[in-house]
Amino acid sequence: MSQGYDVKKMQRKAGKQGREGLDKTEAARFSRIIAEKLIASGYASAGLIFSYQSFPGEVDTAFFNEWAASNGKRLAYPVCHEDGRMLAALPNSPEDFEVGKFGIKFPVENRSQIIPPSEIELVIVPCVAFDGKRKMRIGMGAGYYDRYLPQCEKAVKIAVAFEAQHIEGLWTDPWDAPLDFVVTEKSWY
Secondary structure, three states: OOHHHHHHHHHHHHHHHHHHOOOHHHHHHHHHHHHHHHHHOHHHHOOEEEOOOOOOOOOOOHHHHHHHHHOOOEEEEEEEOOOOOEEEEEEOOOOOEEEOOOOOEEEOHHHEEEEOHHHOOEEEEOOOEEEOOOOEEEOOOOOHHHHHHHHOOOOEEEEEOOHHHEOOOOOOOOOOOOOOEEEOOOOEO
């Protein structure tokens, strides 16, 4: 194993501890603040948004996603394959979701429109830890977003995180995809 692998593993653990250290009421309030910041930004004017359904402990994207859907945005979600591919799937209806192994709803691929990454205008990116100064993130370690984000050439890429996940000097590898912004309850980076 490389030094970078070990450092990233420790930083990933610190990011998880940071977000898990928030009580549920505080995390819900911070998630709402982050959603309101996204909505108030000019970036929310995008017509085609690639977002995600949150895992427990992550910034809860439900409020933002509901706002986007109720304001006529086309809202796609990730479908991840075991071979490392991630697709942006736009469900045909609210019934075209199923619950995955982590208890998270995701689109049923064959009942969704697969959106080419080149058409996406805004990507809301999850993260485990981030470096605000460099606008870099690390995720769970599978690399789905690092492979997918470079294909979203015209999209604005915004990671959402709690300030408790901020790590200056975050270790990154050459394949880690940069972001345009990171938004927390306290700051826009």
